[in-house]
Each structure stands twice: as C-alpha cells, then as structure tokens.
Amino acid sequence: MTKDRYLTPLAASLPPTVPFVGPETLERQRGAPFDARLGANESVFGPSPNAVEAMKREAAESWKYGDSTSHDLRNAIAEYHGVKPENVIVGGGIDGLLGNLVRLTVTDGTPVVTSDGAYPTFNYHVVGFGGALHKVPYTADHEDPDRLLAKAKEVGAKLLYLCNPDNPMGTWHAPETIARTIDALPEGTLMLLDEAYADFMPPGSRLPERADDPRVIRFRTFSKAHGLAGARVGYAIGHPDLIATFERVRDHFGMTRVSQAGALAAIGDNEWLSSVIGQVSDARIALTRIAEEAGLKAIPSATNFVAIDCGRDGAFAASLLKALEKNGVFVRMPGVEPLSRCIRVSCGRPEDTECFAQALRRSLAELDALRNQ
Amino acid sequence: MTKDRYLTPLAASLPPTVPFVGPETLERQRGAPFDARLGANESVFGPSPNAVEAMKREAAESWKYGDSTSHDLRNAIAEYHGVKPENVIVGGGIDGLLGNLVRLTVTDGTPVVTSDGAYPTFNYHVVGFGGALHKVPYTADHEDPDRLLAKAKEVGAKLLYLCNPDNPMGTWHAPETIARTIDALPEGTLMLLDEAYADFMPPGSRLPERADDPRVIRFRTFSKAHGLAGARVGYAIGHPDLIATFERVRDHFGMTRVSQAGALAAIGDNEWLSSVIGQVSDARIALTRIAEEAGLKAIPSATNFVAIDCGRDGAFAASLLKALEKNGVFVRMPGVEPLSRCIRVSCGRPEDTECFAQALRRSLAELDALRNQ
Incomplete structure (x- = not known):
C-alpha cells in the first residue's frame, strides 16, 4: 500500500509531525517519570x-x-462573563475550537497572519486546511500588533491570531492596545484573540467584553487557571452569528459528561480560582529569583509560566532543556529564534519550584563542565 | 454582520441543521425528564x-x-483484538474518527457511497468536507452490499460506508458476505466498516480481524456495550499506513484523562461486558414480545436496540414517536422511507422495557382515539 493512496492532495501534502510531544511520551522514552512536570x-x-x-x-x-449543547455550562459561562448564551460556544479546549474556526474560514491559500513563534497548534490547523501562513516577528519579546496589522493589510488576511497574554513569552498588552488593534483591523479580517492565560493578568489589564463585536472572537479555557487541562473544555465568545456557524462543523456530542460537570463546578468556585492565581503569582516571583541566582533573566509574565532568557542561542537553550529532562524536570521552549534563547517554565508549588531550581543548577554545571572539556 | 462574512464557500453552503437532537434538549423543551431514555x-x-x-x-x-498517544489504551485495544498498536487509532468516539477520516480523504466533489437511511453523522462529515454523497436503498431492511458495490463502481467512490450490524435497523450480514464485499471493492475504494454494535452480534458472526488489509478500516466504540457513550472513546483498526495518517489532522491532546482511564478499565472487564450482552439479549426478546402484543412487528436485531415496524407510513411512526415522548419515553426513528415506518427502541433494564410497554399502549390508544374522532 502506498501510504497516501486514499488521501486528498491537501492531506497528502501534510507533514507527519505533531505540534507537541507529550510528557508521558518523554517519560516512556527516558524510562522514568519526571520529578516535576512544568x-x-x-x-x-x-x-x-x-x-x-x-x-x-x-x-x-x-x-x-x-448534553450536545453543553446547555448548563454554556449558560454559566455566559453569566460569568455577562454575555448572552448565544455569544458562547463550548468545545474541546481552545485547540478544538481553533480547529473548528479554521475549518469554517480557511481553504486553499487563504491568507492568515500570526507571530513567528506563537502557538504551533494554531499553525497546525491553518496548514491542515490549506491556508497560507504569514508570520511576523515578535518585537522585544512581545507579539507586535502593528506588525500583525500591517501584514494583514498587505496579504488581505482572513484571520489574524493574537495571544494575550502571550504564549510562549508570557508578555502582554494593555487593553487599550488590544482595542486599538481591533479597531484598526482591515475590512474582512477576523481577529482570533487567544486569552488562554487571561485569568493570570494583573487586575485592570483585561479587555472588557465586547461580545457583539463581529471583528473579534475570544478564546478561553478551563485548562490553565481552572486546572482542567485533561478534561478538554474551552470556549469562545463572539458575535452570535459567528458563534452559530460552529454548529455546521462541530462534533455535537463531543463533550464528555464528566468534563461538562467538572467545568460547571469549576466556574462556580471563585475562591479556588483566586487561590490558584495567588499561588501562581508567588511561583512567578520564585522562578524569577531562581533565574537571577543562576545568572539568567526571567521575562516579566502575566501567565502561569515564566520564559527564562538563557542568555545565549537556541542551541544552548535546547541543550539546557535536554539536561533538565535528564535531571527529572519537564519544561519546554519556544521553537523559533530569537525566542528560542529561552526556556519556558510553568508555575508550580514550592516543591516543584525547588525541584526546578536544583535541576537548573545541576544542568548548568553539567553544560559548563562539557564546555570546559 | 452578514452571518457568513468570514466563511469559506463550502462552510457558507452548509446547512445549520444538526444530525441529532439530544435527549437533554428534548427534556428542556417538554419541561420534564424522561421516565425511560431509550x-x-x-x-x-x-x-x-x-x-x-x-x-x-x-x-x-x-x-x-x-496522554497524547493514548498509549496504554491503544496497547490494550491492540492486545484485545490481537493486532499491533500500529493498527489502532484512538479518538473521540466513532463520530470523531469518521470526521478525521473524511477530512483526510474527501474534498470538493469526492464521490462517497452509503445507504439511504444509514448513519446521518457520517453524511454530516461527508457534506461538511464537500463530498458528493451517493445513496443506495436498503434491501429488505438490510444495507445491500451488492448495491453499494455497484454504485461505488458507477461513481468511482473513494469511500464506501457499511454499518454491520446496521444502525438504525439492527440487521446484519454474515462474515462471508462482508469478506466477499471487501474482496469485490473497486480499485481505489476504501470501505469504512462501522462496527459500533459488533459486540452484540451472535457468536461466530463477526468478521475475523484483517488489520493489515489496506482496503478496509473498521470502527469500534466504548459507547455501546461498554456503556461509556458520555466518555467519547472510539477506535479504528486498519492498515498501519492509513492509521498513521490520522496524526496529520487529529487533535493530539483531545482525549480526556478520565475517558482514557475509564476505557482502559472497561476493556479489561470481560465479565461485565458478557453480563451486559446477556441483558441486552433479554431486552431484545422482551421488546419483540411487547411489539407483537401491540400488533406491531420487531425486526430481528444483532444490536442493543430493536427497530419496530409500526405497520404504516413514516408520518404514523413520527406521531407515535411524539406520543411516546409525551408519555415520558425517549426513542428515535429512521429518517428515510421505507425505514421510517419503524421506531427504534434501545435495550434497557426490565423497568425501562416495562415503562416503554406502558407508554406504547397508551400512545397507540391515543393515536387510535385521534383517528376515530
């Protein structure tokens, strides 16, 4: 059998690579569980x-x-954000919803604009539906709204992806900047505003709801602050007409019962959410200190992770990542220069942070020893 | 905003209808839960x-x-079926996997053959990716392999969908018939063999594994005999080259942790599976008796449901369905003549079956009274 015998030309053209290798896969490769999963x-x-x-x-x-409509959860989300249920679509994480939206809007050659080094799974969807990705560089470790807008105008982009606060760098823009960017969108360009990490932003820095604005659709998730990554629950807030189009392509019975129930209970527990946000803030401070003590530089973050500038090139950061893995700590790093001079470390409990600190010292010493051989 | 402002021409052409309305939606409409969910x-x-x-x-x-590879579950499934893990892909129910496979193989105008009245969600996917659906009639309430083959030859079908045992009629074909159909497939036609209900087939009637046959891909689920519909776990067994192509389009982190754990435990409990199959067999006998006592005719079934021929046209069956709903029992019916002379009743516990029996008597009497007014 030729591998691609039955495939469409588009499917046959797709690379077999996957956006991320999961920690369980790495654990099986190294033959032992990680001491810290960050x-x-x-x-x-x-x-x-x-x-x-x-x-x-x-x-x-x-x-x-x-429930094929996630009725109770959808209503609770709407109430939480002060919008109508018709503004909300619930789906299998932001990943699943991005897939739906890209399928609805992108076909062969559709121009799409994003930042070089931003969320790979979004790119996976765009390429997977035949879109033409146009990437602009970050500016000073921030996604750059002006560059994104200029490129969108230049290529006549259907979609403009912006993640605020940003993953993988943790940096963020003020709400005025985001609002100004939306107002400056070219006619025919829809902004996908990925707010997976919005719960961790400093008070007052979140863009107010503008659910009936047809130019932007905002994505949120239960995977981060709500601690339900393994339950696959995300949602999008947007204009009711756009939200309604998800019905044409989504997997209507795709949301598990257990996940719907978990997310519904989670959105009702503000006390827990506040406590997590507080602990994440503590961990950011601790990670910043650990980086400094190691002679590295933490980039200010409004998320539940810290990008640590390792002060050299991507090859060095990659070897540090490998050493950390060997020393029992799972972290990741941006895939593209110049962001790839950093490693990205998730916020954890004090014991996780301490575990990272020890592994970092050991790993840096090992790399130093190798260099001096 | 015009509703379809950002959509691809294909997405703009798609109907807003959904394949199925869920029972929770019906319960909200009627203002009360069902007494029996069948x-x-x-x-x-x-x-x-x-x-x-x-x-x-x-x-x-x-x-x-x-785990993005569903490693443990995939291996357990492979062992259960005596195939290699490379023959198995785990996904979000058969619905999710059919969506992946259609996306991989179907584009604008790709010819696809199925039976008129067979699984609507498969059709939803084919239409959703722009395929051209060619439907052949059932023969004597069975999907008709010869008609399907003839149509596949005629239109040069990329995909041929066959559900064995069949949903919504419950009828089935002998393994020799399925094997002969696979062997007679036109060059370039892939058979999608939907075996969602295969666990309920009479012993000896299941097609032996032929996992390395590139002409067929078989779909199984934890939603039926394993009782995990709300956990969304299905799998496909096929040639490793075809299975590997799912990596190009699937949502890699889409399987929830809870569902993976549940399915893994379920596939290890053969005793429970046997007990369910036994109870389903009892319920089929009971439903057949209830149908006969009501002057209707149950169609022999190798599934966990019974299609009951109401002896008149689709309009009558639809009004019976509505009356059953009003009387507290959720059942469904085939959507297409001549299958739509039937209602489709799932197998339940004796109390569910009894609840259906009472609601059926009441509903038929109400319809009779209406007719005689």
Missing part, C-alpha cells in the same frame, strides 16, 4: 475540589451521551 | 464498576493533559 503550563495546583467531586459524581452517568 | 442506543446498564472507579480516581489528575 512544561505544558498545566496547573499543578489541580482543579477546584468541587470540580473533582462533580466529576466523580458524574462518572457513573457516563453511559449517557453528554 | 433513544440513543446508550447502555442503560452503565459502564463496568471498574471503569467508574478508574474514572473517579483519575478525576483529580485532570490538571494534566491526557
């Missing part, structure tokens, strides 16, 4: 105990398909 | 207690993304 910006603090209880209660009900 | 071929008997325990244990671990 690579995927998961919330080591876990989900709200109410969410865990709700998921346990729902487990035995899993013989029933989940 | 419409979606869920397993009222529930999942294995081991699966429920595993899911409860995993709930608190949901802060971690699920």
Whole structure:
C-alpha cells in the first residue's frame, strides 16, 4: 500500500509531525517519570475540589451521551462573563475550537497572519486546511500588533491570531492596545484573540467584553487557571452569528459528561480560582529569583509560566532543556529564534519550584563542565 | 454582520441543521425528564464498576493533559483484538474518527457511497468536507452490499460506508458476505466498516480481524456495550499506513484523562461486558414480545436496540414517536422511507422495557382515539 493512496492532495501534502510531544511520551522514552512536570503550563495546583467531586459524581452517568449543547455550562459561562448564551460556544479546549474556526474560514491559500513563534497548534490547523501562513516577528519579546496589522493589510488576511497574554513569552498588552488593534483591523479580517492565560493578568489589564463585536472572537479555557487541562473544555465568545456557524462543523456530542460537570463546578468556585492565581503569582516571583541566582533573566509574565532568557542561542537553550529532562524536570521552549534563547517554565508549588531550581543548577554545571572539556 | 462574512464557500453552503437532537434538549423543551431514555442506543446498564472507579480516581489528575498517544489504551485495544498498536487509532468516539477520516480523504466533489437511511453523522462529515454523497436503498431492511458495490463502481467512490450490524435497523450480514464485499471493492475504494454494535452480534458472526488489509478500516466504540457513550472513546483498526495518517489532522491532546482511564478499565472487564450482552439479549426478546402484543412487528436485531415496524407510513411512526415522548419515553426513528415506518427502541433494564410497554399502549390508544374522532 502506498501510504497516501486514499488521501486528498491537501492531506497528502501534510507533514507527519505533531505540534507537541507529550510528557508521558518523554517519560516512556527516558524510562522514568519526571520529578516535576512544568512544561505544558498545566496547573499543578489541580482543579477546584468541587470540580473533582462533580466529576466523580458524574462518572457513573457516563453511559449517557453528554448534553450536545453543553446547555448548563454554556449558560454559566455566559453569566460569568455577562454575555448572552448565544455569544458562547463550548468545545474541546481552545485547540478544538481553533480547529473548528479554521475549518469554517480557511481553504486553499487563504491568507492568515500570526507571530513567528506563537502557538504551533494554531499553525497546525491553518496548514491542515490549506491556508497560507504569514508570520511576523515578535518585537522585544512581545507579539507586535502593528506588525500583525500591517501584514494583514498587505496579504488581505482572513484571520489574524493574537495571544494575550502571550504564549510562549508570557508578555502582554494593555487593553487599550488590544482595542486599538481591533479597531484598526482591515475590512474582512477576523481577529482570533487567544486569552488562554487571561485569568493570570494583573487586575485592570483585561479587555472588557465586547461580545457583539463581529471583528473579534475570544478564546478561553478551563485548562490553565481552572486546572482542567485533561478534561478538554474551552470556549469562545463572539458575535452570535459567528458563534452559530460552529454548529455546521462541530462534533455535537463531543463533550464528555464528566468534563461538562467538572467545568460547571469549576466556574462556580471563585475562591479556588483566586487561590490558584495567588499561588501562581508567588511561583512567578520564585522562578524569577531562581533565574537571577543562576545568572539568567526571567521575562516579566502575566501567565502561569515564566520564559527564562538563557542568555545565549537556541542551541544552548535546547541543550539546557535536554539536561533538565535528564535531571527529572519537564519544561519546554519556544521553537523559533530569537525566542528560542529561552526556556519556558510553568508555575508550580514550592516543591516543584525547588525541584526546578536544583535541576537548573545541576544542568548548568553539567553544560559548563562539557564546555570546559 | 452578514452571518457568513468570514466563511469559506463550502462552510457558507452548509446547512445549520444538526444530525441529532439530544435527549437533554428534548427534556428542556417538554419541561420534564424522561421516565425511560431509550433513544440513543446508550447502555442503560452503565459502564463496568471498574471503569467508574478508574474514572473517579483519575478525576483529580485532570490538571494534566491526557496522554497524547493514548498509549496504554491503544496497547490494550491492540492486545484485545490481537493486532499491533500500529493498527489502532484512538479518538473521540466513532463520530470523531469518521470526521478525521473524511477530512483526510474527501474534498470538493469526492464521490462517497452509503445507504439511504444509514448513519446521518457520517453524511454530516461527508457534506461538511464537500463530498458528493451517493445513496443506495436498503434491501429488505438490510444495507445491500451488492448495491453499494455497484454504485461505488458507477461513481468511482473513494469511500464506501457499511454499518454491520446496521444502525438504525439492527440487521446484519454474515462474515462471508462482508469478506466477499471487501474482496469485490473497486480499485481505489476504501470501505469504512462501522462496527459500533459488533459486540452484540451472535457468536461466530463477526468478521475475523484483517488489520493489515489496506482496503478496509473498521470502527469500534466504548459507547455501546461498554456503556461509556458520555466518555467519547472510539477506535479504528486498519492498515498501519492509513492509521498513521490520522496524526496529520487529529487533535493530539483531545482525549480526556478520565475517558482514557475509564476505557482502559472497561476493556479489561470481560465479565461485565458478557453480563451486559446477556441483558441486552433479554431486552431484545422482551421488546419483540411487547411489539407483537401491540400488533406491531420487531425486526430481528444483532444490536442493543430493536427497530419496530409500526405497520404504516413514516408520518404514523413520527406521531407515535411524539406520543411516546409525551408519555415520558425517549426513542428515535429512521429518517428515510421505507425505514421510517419503524421506531427504534434501545435495550434497557426490565423497568425501562416495562415503562416503554406502558407508554406504547397508551400512545397507540391515543393515536387510535385521534383517528376515530
């Protein structure tokens, strides 16, 4: 059999690579579990105990398909954000929703603009549907709205992707900057505003809801501050007409019962959310100090991770990453120069942070010894 | 905003209809829960207690993304079927996997053959990717392999969909018939063999594994006999080259941790599976008797549901369905003549079956009274 015998020309052209290798895969390769799991910006603090209880209660009900409209969760999200349920679509994480939206809007050669080094899974979807990716560089470790706008105008972009606060650098823009960018969008360009990490932003720095603005669709998730990455629940907020189009392509019964129940309980537990945000803030301070003590530089972050500038090139950061892995700590790094001079470390509990600190010292010493051989 | 402002021409052409309305939606419309939930071929008997325990244990671990390769589950499935892990892809139910496969193989105008009245969600995917659906009629309430083959030859079909045992009629073909059909496939036609209900087939009637046959890909699910519809776990078995192509389009971190854990425990509990299959067999006998007592005719089934021929046209069956709904019982019916003379009733516990029997008597009497007015 030729491998691509039945494939469409587009599918046959797609690379077999995947955006991310999971920590379980790495653990199987190295033959041992990690001592600290700080690579995927998961919330080591876990989900709200109410969410865990709700998921346990729902487990035995899993013989029933989940509610195909995620009715209760959708309504709770709408209430939480002060928007209408018609402004909200629930889906399988931001990944799943980005896939849906790209499928709805991108076909062969559709121009799409993003930043070089921004979320690879978005790029995976755009390439997967045949779109033409146009990437602009970061400016001073920030996604650059003006460059994105200029490129969108130049290529007549259908989509403009902006992640605020940014992943993988953790930097962010003020709400006025985002609002100004939306107002300056070229006719026919839709902004995808990925706000996966918005819960961690400093107070007052979040863009107010503008749910009925047809030029922007905003993505949020239960994977980060709510600690439910493994439950795959994300949502988008946008104009009701755009939100309604997801019905044409989404997997209607795709949301599990347990995940719907967990997310519903999570969004009702503000106390837990505040506590996680506080602990993340503590961890950011600790990671910044650890970086400084090691002679490295932490980049200010409004997320649950810190990008640490290792002061040299991508090859050095990659060898540090490998050494950290060997020393029991899972972290990741940006894939593109100049961001790839950094490693990206998720915020964890004090014991996780301490584990990282020790592994960092050991790994840097090992790399030093290698260099001096 | 014009609704379709940002959409591709294909997306703009798609109908806003959805393949199925969920029972929760119907319950909200009628303002009360159903007394018996027998419409979606869920397993009222529930999942294995081991699966429920595993899911409860995993709930608190949901802060971690699920294993992106479903490694342990994939290996367990391979072992269960006596195939290699490379023959197996795990995904978000058969619905999700059919979506992936259609995306890989179908583009504008790609000819696809199925039976008129067969699984609507497959059609939803084909239309959603721009394919040209060619439907052949059932023959005597069976999907008709010869008609499907003839049509595939006529139109040069890329895909040929066959569900065995069939949904929505419950009928089935002998393994020799399926094998002969595979051997007679035109060059370039891939058979999608949907075996969602295969666990319920009479012993000896299942097609032996032929995992390395490049002409067929087989779909199985944890939603039916394993009682995990709400966990969204399905898998496909096929040639390793074809299976590998799913990596190019699937949502790699899309499987929840809880669902992976539940399915892994479920596939290890053969005792529970046998017990469910036994209870389903009892329920089929009971439903057949109930149909006969009501002057209707149950169609022999190798699934966990029974299609009951209501003896008149689709309009009558639809009004019976509505009356059953009003009387507290959720069932469904085929969407296309002549299958739509039937209602489709899932197998349940004796109390579910009794509830259906009472609602059926009441509903038929109400329709009779209406007719005689």
